[in-house]
Amino acid sequence: MKITRKVTIKDVSQHSGFGIGTVSRAINQSEGISEKTRKKIQASIEQLGYTPNYVAQSMRSQKYKSIAFFADISNPVFAQIAKSVQIELDSYGFTLSLCSIGEKNVEEKISSFLNGRSFDGIILSIPTEKDWKLNKVLTKIDIPVVPINRDVPTLPPGVLTDYYSSVKKAINYLISLGHESIAMITGNKEIRPTREGIRAYKDCFDFQGKQFNEELILSGKLNSKSGEELLLEIAPKIHRGEVTAVLSLNNQMFYGILRAMRKESLRYPDDISIITFEDNELTQLLDPPVTSIHRPIDDMGKQIAQVLLKYIQDPESYGEEEPIVIPTEFLIRDSCKPII
Amino acid sequence: MKITRKVTIKDVSQHSGFGIGTVSRAINQSEGISEKTRKKIQASIEQLGYTPNYVAQSMRSQKYKSIAFFADISNPVFAQIAKSVQIELDSYGFTLSLCSIGEKNVEEKISSFLNGRSFDGIILSIPTEKDWKLNKVLTKIDIPVVPINRDVPTLPPGVLTDYYSSVKKAINYLISLGHESIAMITGNKEIRPTREGIRAYKDCFDFQGKQFNEELILSGKLNSKSGEELLLEIAPKIHRGEVTAVLSLNNQMFYGILRAMRKESLRYPDDISIITFEDNELTQLLDPPVTSIHRPIDDMGKQIAQVLLKYIQDPESYGEEEPIVIPTEFLIRDSCKPII
DNA sequence: TTGAAAGCGCTAACAG
DNA sequence: CTGTTAGCGCTTTCAA
Numbered sequence: 001m002k003i004t005r006k007v008t009i010k011d012v013s014q015h016s017g018f019g020i021g022t023v024s025r026a027i028n029q030s031e032g033i034s035e036k037t038r039k040k041i042q043a044s045i046e047q048l049g050y051t052p053n054y055v056a057q058s059m060r061s062q063k064y065k066s067i068a069f070f071a072d073i074s075n076p077v078f079a080q081i082a083k084s085v086q087i088e089l090d091s092y093g094f095t096l097s098l099c100s101i102g103e104k105n106v107e108e109k110i111s112s113f114l115n116g117r118s119f120d121g122i123i124l125s126i127p128t129e130k131d132w133k134l135n136k137v138l139t140k141i142d143i144p145v146v147p148i149n150r151d152v153p154t155l156p157p158g159v160l161t162d163y164y165s166s167v168k169k170a171i172n173y174l175i176s177l178g179h180e181s182i183a184m185i186t187g188n189k190e191i192r193p194t195r196e197g198i199r200a201y202k203d204c205f206d207f208q209g210k211q212f213n214e215e216l217i218l219s220g221k222l223n224s225k226s227g228e229e230l231l232l233e234i235a236p237k238i239h240r241g242e243v244t245a246v247l248s249l250n251n252q253m254f255y256g257i258l259r260a261m262r263k264e265s266l267r268y269p270d271d272i273s274i275i276t277f278e279d280n281e282l283t284q285l286l287d288p289p290v291t292s293i294h295r296p297i298d299d300m301g302k303q304i305a306q307v308l309l310k311y312i313q314d315p316e317s318y319g320e321e322e323p324i325v326i327p328t329e330f331l332i333r334d335s336c337k338p339i340i
Numbered sequence: 341m342k343i344t345r346k347v348t349i350k351d352v353s354q355h356s357g358f359g360i361g362t363v364s365r366a367i368n369q370s371e372g373i374s375e376k377t378r379k380k381i382q383a384s385i386e387q388l389g390y391t392p393n394y395v396a397q398s399m400r401s402q403k404y405k406s407i408a409f410f411a412d413i414s415n416p417v418f419a420q421i422a423k424s425v426q427i428e429l430d431s432y433g434f435t436l437s438l439c440s441i442g443e444k445n446v447e448e449k450i451s452s453f454l455n456g457r458s459f460d461g462i463i464l465s466i467p468t469e470k471d472w473k474l475n476k477v478l479t480k481i482d483i484p485v486v487p488i489n490r491d492v493p494t495l496p497p498g499v500l501t502d503y504y505s506s507v508k509k510a511i512n513y514l515i516s517l518g519h520e521s522i523a524m525i526t527g528n529k530e531i532r533p534t535r536e537g538i539r540a541y542k543d544c545f546d547f548q549g550k551q552f553n554e555e556l557i558l559s560g561k562l563n564s565k566s567g568e569e570l571l572l573e574i575a576p577k578i579h580r581g582e583v584t585a586v587l588s589l590n591n592q593m594f595y596g597i598l599r600a601m602r603k604e605s606l607r608y609p610d611d612i613s614i615i616t617f618e619d620n621e622l623t624q625l626l627d628p629p630v631t632s633i634h635r636p637i638d639d640m641g642k643q644i645a646q647v648l649l650k651y652i653q654d655p656e657s658y659g660e661e662e663p664i665v666i667p668t669e670f671l672i673r674d675s676c677k678p679i680i
Numbered sequence: 681t682t683g684a685a686a687g688c689g690c691t692a693a694c695a696g
Numbered sequence: 697c698t699g700t701t702a703g704c705g706c707t708t709t710c711a712a
Contacts, residue, residue, distance in 0.1 A: 019683040056705035079419030359699040396689035
């Protein structure tokens with residue numbers, strides 16, 4: 001058995017009797033080729049089992065059919081987004097490459113990852129918008145970038161979850177149950193979800209003509225440890241009944257909140273009412289199940305892929321598109337109790 | 341401001357005064373170049389801010405510094421593996437590309453994904469080992485493939501979790517608590533974890549001189565729905581006290597098991613003792629927390645990357661390496677109760 | 681409409 | 697030790 005060299009465009013050219021250029025035109029569905037020859041060449045391609053070499057195509061065309069995804073994939077939310085983005089991209093022949101980023105040195109990670117590699121576009125979730133170094137790096141990138149849930153000054157808005165309405169629904173629900181002292185646990189204040197959450201929170205209280213207490217907004221990092229610390233901070237108030245409800249804007253922080261509650265022997269909904277962003281196995285299987293804000297993550301991933309693809313295909317449109325806002329659903333379960 | 345063309349090896353050659361070939365040798369740390377020239381060239385490279393074009397390098401060298409990862413990343417276990425694999429690969433300049441696969445048409449997905457694209461290696465987690473079509477596709481692949489927890493006939497063993505010891509510990513623990521009718525919920529029987537689990541289960545009973553009841557091994561699919569159905573199947577027995585413990589070999593199935601228990605108003609540890617594979621937020625935060633089998637996932641990812649890299653760097657060693665066995669930890673918590 | 685030929689940026693073989 | 701050159705497989709002028 002002889003070693004089978006990969007079949008190239010040259011083989012197709014010979015086999016079909018047409019020139020290399022013509023074959024290329026047939027492959028790329030380009031103009032200036034008769035339907036007849038296209039068919040003949042197509043037949044040769046199928047007989048030989050030819051597939052164009054993506055690497056060679058890329059080198060010549062400067063198109064890579066490849067997207068870089070920067071996020072912390074160990075967060076199931078991003079894992080799921082990555083999955084649906086990949087599935088969507090795949091149907092357009094695009095490949096998704098992963099790059100994990102943490103809290104620190106994000107710009108360094110991103111630029112060293114991009115260095116030398118070639119992508120047509122980037123999907124990005126970053127820990128803070130106010131990262132001067134990062135923003136500098138981002139301006140230098142000459143391919144479209146779609147941020148997830150971030151307002152990056154140098155970038156078009158991308159895809160956003162409707163945190164404002166979500167938080168409004170949650171807070172109003174708690175108010176309707178009679179809660180007045182509602183703590184809200186959020187990530188740092190330099191990301192859109194936090195800003196939008198706070199805005200919604202304030203608006204709810206303003207609308208009700210109620211006093212808004214700044215101290216009840218607790219900002220930290222987007223991880224469970226931080227969530228735990230923040231809950232521990234207000235635990236005394238909860239014990240004293242000075243805080244009767246907690247709204248968590250982040251799934252990871254919520255894990256920490258639950259851990260802290262356990263440590264403090266605080267039980268929901270009796271000692272405290274709780275609501276969290278992101279519905280998942282945990283919120284469903286906890287006893288009682290947790291009232292939560294749900295977003296269609298697969299749909300989000302699909303939309304992210306779609307905008308990016310649009311930007312790539314039509315660079316003129318980059319930055320001209322309206323932000324895509326993903327609506328959420330408010331799932332009332334049994335983790336909140338009315339104040340009597 | 342003039343448009344800055346990307347600097348190429350030619351520029352470096354001109355700037356440094358050395359030939360293109362010499363520059364290439366400097367870049368690739370190849371033999372046959374004096375330390376002096378290397379330094380001079382290095383200086384030029386830095387001054388010009390040159391980075392080799394990976395695409396061109398790949399095209400010429402047939403090395404792509406690129407790995408394909410086939411798995412269902414929406415399972416947090418694989419997401420975390422993907423993350424740590426990526427981090428490890430990144431330190432060697434390799435890129436990780438994602439491809440989601442489901443339960444069906446796996447061979448079709450894999451081969452169409454690979455088609456035209458170029459990778460140096462593959463990481464693979466497949467739903468069943470007895471997939472004739474898939475195995476046929478796999479034999480045709482001429483780059484190293486590292487399977488995760490699977491014995492694929494046509495492939496070297498790769499990286500394996502020690503299911504045998506893990507299950508043995510769990511079963512023996514249950515036996516020591518006085519349990520005799522232990523149900524084990526597993527994936528399909530054509531994957532290594534199931535086979536190893538069953539073998540361990542049998543060995544434990546044999547060793548104790550106890551009767552092993554085949555009916556208590558419940559095989560299904562690796563998803564929560566299947567876990568739910570299987571638990572529902574034996575629910576009557578649990579109610580009657582004919583089954584007193586359940587061991588779940590899969591994290592996804594475990595979600596379903598918990599759902600089914602809730603439907604059936606079955607509570608652990610009072611109505612039934614439970615143990616599951618994979619420790620995570622859910623097992624820790626459930627009340628009471630769940631006794632579980634934990635494996636070091638990040639370490640697993642790192643090892644997967646390492647073997648694959650070794651195979652790529654030294655193709656002779658492909659298939660000659662011993663399987664890498666990942667040990668597990670048995671975390672006793674409060675989900676099991678002794679039989680009195 | 682088609683073919684020929686010039687590269688894309690790089691590596692590797694060959695010469696010197 | 698270093699320079700020159702021939703491609704890798706493809707797209708894209710430019711002629712025919």
